[in-house]
Amino acid sequence: MTRAPFTDSPVVTTTVRLLAPFVLTYGLFTLFHGTTSVGGGFQGGVVAAATVITVAFALGIRQTAEWLDGRALAALVVAGPLVFGAVALAGVALGGAFLQLDVLPVPKATVYATEAVEVGIGATVAAVVVVLFVRIADGYAEPVADPSADADGAVRPVRPAEVGSDD
Amino acid sequence: MTAGLEAALSVVLLAFVLAVAAFTAVVRDVLTAVVVFAAYSLGLAMVWVLYRAPDVGLTEAAVGAGVTTALFLLAISQTVRPASERVLVDRRSVRPRSVLVAGAATGGLLLTVPALPPVGASETPAFGSVAAFYLTDAAARGVDNAVTAVLVVYRGFDTFGEVAVVFAAAVAVLAVLGREVVA
Numbered sequence: 001m002t003r004a005p006f007t008d009s010p011v012v013t014t015t016v017r018l019l020a021p022f023v024l025t026y027g028l029f030t031l032f033h034g035t036t037s038v039g040g041g042f043q044g045g046v047v048a049a050a051t052v053i054t055v056a057f058a059l060g061i062r063q064t065a066e067w068l069d070g071r072a073l074a075a076l077v078v079a080g081p082l083v084f085g086a087v088a089l090a091g092v093a094l095g096g097a098f099l100q101l102d103v104l105p106v107p108k109a110t111v112y113a114t115e116a117v118e119v120g121i122g123a124t125v126a127a128v129v130v131v132l133f134v135r136i137a138d139g140y141a142e143p144v145a146d147p148s149a150d151a152d153g154a155v156r157p158v159r160p161a162e163v164g165s166d167d
Numbered sequence: 168m169t170a171g172l173e174a175a176l177s178v179v180l181l182a183f184v185l186a187v188a189a190f191t192a193v194v195r196d197v198l199t200a201v202v203v204f205a206a207y208s209l210g211l212a213m214v215w216v217l218y219r220a221p222d223v224g225l226t227e228a229a230v231g232a233g234v235t236t237a238l239f240l241l242a243i244s245q246t247v248r249p250a251s252e253r254v255l256v257d258r259r260s261v262r263p264r265s266v267l268v269a270g271a272a273t274g275g276l277l278l279t280v281p282a283l284p285p286v287g288a289s290e291t292p293a294f295g296s297v298a299a300f301y302l303t304d305a306a307a308r309g310v311d312n313a314v315t316a317v318l319v320v321y322r323g324f325d326t327f328g329e330v331a332v333v334f335a336a337a338v339a340v341l342a343v344l345g346r347e348v349v350a
Contacts, residue, residue, distance in 0.1 A: 034312060034315045035311065036310075038221040038225060038312065040318065040319075043222065046226070050229060080330040081331055084326075085327075099327070111309040114316070117326075121326070128336060131337050132340055133237065133238065133241070135340055136241045
């Protein structure tokens with residue numbers, strides 16, 4: 001079998017390699033500057049996750065999925081509810097109401113509490129989008145460049161679970 | 168931007184969104200439908216920016232045009248589609264009854280439009296005393312983006328619930344797929 005992977009186009013891979021750092025930077029900027037400019041945790045997290053998805057489409061979904069650290073992803077998924085809950089309960093602990101942000105003992109408490117919540121939201125949203133993408137891609141077989149192969153429907157997607165190579 | 172240019176731009180964008188939405192519904196090939204649907208989302212994102220809702224526009228562009236399209240593409244890559252049919256729109260697959268129902272629903276919704284206040288009207292609830300309080304109080308607290316202030320500072324319960332929903336989505340997908348490993 002000498003079929004070249006469909007993802008080997010140098011135009012696509014080079015473009016993604018060049019653009020990905022800038023897109024990720026924009027996502028993180030949106031995430032961290034939610035209190036002063038457009039965006040916030042949801043938007044920044046989705047843009048950051050879109051970087052991973054773009055890289056996966058260009059350089060191979062299977063390879064990208066293997067490169068991802070499952071434990072780090074799981075930690076990011078729970079970060080949002082944990083941070084939000086901690087900030088909310090900190091208000092109660094300091095004599096305020098649930099989710100009362102301005103009683104926290106830091107300067108500009110509302111701003112920094114909001115930033116913390118936004119970063120937590122961004123982590124959860126980005127990680128959840130990546131998890132959904134990777135898990136939906138489970139049954140995905142990388143397409144091949146040979147056009148005669150899929151014209152007759154001979155190419156069957158190979159499920160990695162059946163191959164039994166991961167976890 | 169002058170008002171005339173803005174009106175012309177919104178007419179063009181809304182016409183584009185309408186045309187692309189209709190095309191998404193009638194197009195034969197699923198892959199084409201997904202790509203056209205992404206164009207619909209992108210057009211809608213520009214409409215939001217034009218109507219001064221850049222936060223919503225950014226979300227629409229990132230989620231609607233970006234991530235959703237990627238997930239759709241992955242999903243349909245696991246389906247089989249007939250390679251022989253190369254028609255863009257198959258008239259037989261567009262059922263007159265469906266067109267009638269969709270047209271009736273759209274017409275019914277359009278009948279309610281005259282009841283809405285004009286865009287930017289000062290007597291709408293959006294310009295009430297609560298909005299004035301949010302705008303001045305958020306600025307006094309140092310949160311300059313009023314959208315973020317409403318989401319986290321004033322409507323924290325809602326946003327907490329939203330994060331819980333996003334978290335639950337990941338948990339539910341992993342549970343349904345029977346996978347305990349996230350990646």
